Amino acid sequence: MSAANLPRIEHEVTVMFYDTDCAAVVHNLAYLRFVEEARTIMAEKMGMPLRQMVETGLYPVVLRTEIDYRSPGKVGERLVVRGGVSELSRVRFWVDFEIVRPDDATVLVACRQSLALIRMPGAKAERLPEAWFK
Numbered sequence: 541m542s543a544a545n546l547p548r549i550e551h552e553v554t555v556m557f558y559d560t561d562c563a564a565v566v567h568n569l570a571y572l573r574f575v576e577e578a579r580t581i582m583a584e585k586m587g588m589p590l591r592q593m594v595e596t597g598l599y600p601v602v603l604r605t606e607i608d609y610r611s612p613g614k615v616g617e618r619l620v621v622r623g624g625v626s627e628l629s630r631v632r633f634w635v636d637f638e639i640v641r642p643d644d645a646t647v648l649v650a651c652r653q654s655l656a657l658i659r660m661p662g663a664k665a666e667r668l669p670e671a672w673f674k
Contacts, residue, residue, distance in 0.1 A: 546672060547585040548624030551578040555617045566613035571649045572605070575637050578621040579653070582635070586625075586672070597660045603632070604654040611648045617641060619648065628672060631665050632656050 551574075559570035580590065583600055593599050613619055623637030632654055639649040657666045 545674065546625040547582060549578055549582045549585065549622070551581055551621045553577070553619050553621060555613050555615050555619060557615055560615045564615040566615075566648075568607075568609060571607065571609070571613075571639060571651070574619070574621050574639055575623075575649075575651050575653070578623060578637060579635060582624060587669075598666065599658050599660060600655045601658040602653050602655055605651065606653070607649060607651045609649055611641075611646050613639070613641065613648050618643075623651075625672075626652075628668060630667055633668060633672075 553574050555566055555570075557564075559566050559573075561567050579600075583593075584590070588598070588600065618641075620640050620642050621637055622640060623635060625633055626636045627634040633656075635653050635655065637649075637651045637653075638647050639651075640647050657668060658664065659666050
């Protein structure tokens with residue numbers, strides 16, 4: 541099912557020295573951290589702020605990550621993470637993100653993740669909120 545009404549986000553990050561390897565190129569794990577940060581901000585826009593997750597025990601949990609590294613980012617660059625929910629089913633949803641260097645519009649990374657809402661403790665999957673489908 542389409543997720544056209546759910547929020548999309550743009551989140552700016554600056555590549556810090558600790559995000560890079562010895563050649564001052566962004567390390568592959570740093571890109572996943574950039575995606576994680578953007579996905580957490582998007583969850584808040586979808587009505588799931590961090591504090592509420594802790595209080596209710598309901599968390600979006602990553603089931604699968606697909607990522608294509610297309611071009612290297614470098615220390616000191618400003619990058620933009622763009623994305624949002626692209627697909628919904630009863631208990632699973634997909635998010636798509638790209639990390640772009642806005643100075644030249646180069647897409648550095650394309651990432652697609654599958655998630656489910658999991659109730660803790662017990663790690664039980666729950667149906668997605670009806671409001672997401674409207």
